[in-house]
Amino acid sequence: MMKRSITTTSKRRKPKAPPQQLEVAIDWEVRPGGMLVQKRSPVGSDPGCATAPFINIKVSHDSYHHLLSLPSTSTFGDLKKILARETKLEAKDQRLLFKGKEKGDEERLDMAGVKDMSKVILLEDPASKERKFVDKSKNHAKMLAYDAVMKVRTEVDKLSHKVAAMETCAKNENKIVVKEVEVLTELLMKELLKLDGIEAEGEAKTQRRIEVRRVQGYVDILDNLKLAQSTNHFDQTVPAVSVTTKWETFDSRIGSLTAPKHVQTSTKITKEWEQFE
Template structure:
């Protein structure tokens, strides 16, 4: 049977073979070396089971005890399909803010929370969504009109260049160009939009039409 000294030497050989990441404890065990600068291991945040009542139905949600009520709303949204902004979460007869933490509010494992739909918030959200959709649609329409106007404007410039050099152009081409510009102006008038973009494009089209008509007289 090897002596204690011999056993310790064998342990040291094992450590040397494993490399610098291993060490021998006072009890003689070979373990992974700990970083002296690293603090104690972080405490594990427990997962709790929250019972959420919605109408006559209970939903059990497993969530971190340090999560917010807003995160709970997102998990409920995935479960029942109700938008987080339309939800009201009530705990202990008090509506809880989305930014509030569950543990701070006293929510523990198996705590009961009540979920109700907020009709005012839902109506507001739907109005904002419709407004955003309308603005996006208007922006796409104006963008398409702008591209067409830019093409027509380049043709106006080309005709102007010909006239400035003393050349002549076909009158029918000028008439057709004016008609196309007027059509784009009518399209723009039909776009329901707010802000300066629509007005700027309208001004640009009107200017192009005026230039075309002025040059038509000269041609």
């Protein structure tokens, strides 16, 4: 009996290719101190924030209290951004105090010891308060200046109607009373002095400049009307020189053309003659 030899061939498996490593782009940022570090992901986008527990924080601001919930790995800068939406106070104007110490924007809540229902105090930066007070004072001064200019404009509007009426009379060759022109000019000059005494900025300054030019224009119109009226009056009152053919006869005597009626003299005329040797 013959034995069969069975030859078995084993299939070799191809080695698996090593898994490809994904290249992750790293964003870098420069910290205020000049150090180059990996850019921190915002709250909610950091994978670590998804696993970090959320904590509730009580923030006291003047007489108001805010209850906020955010990841424990958030920074005080992140907390300021949330408070900016709640209080309308910009993050740069906020000061956050925890356990009596002011915290920087880069400090993390959990590292500073902030836990669930911890209390944080929000204060407004004194420089911000002073800046707002100055801005408020400037705005108040601008409003007062603007109102003062508008009051002058109202008075000038009334006087402008009288100027227009005088212009119409002059165009119609009607007589204008010079005294009325002078009074109206004086009233306009008083309004011009009021404008000169108004300290204005911004829009109020622009409106004041417009009114000054407007008043000066009305004064020029009145000056021209007064000059024209004076010229017409002069032409009417000065008599014309008449030329006649009547001639006057003069004596051929030397001396005055008209002899005096009575001439007094101190010379005494006598008939006594003085003899000379």
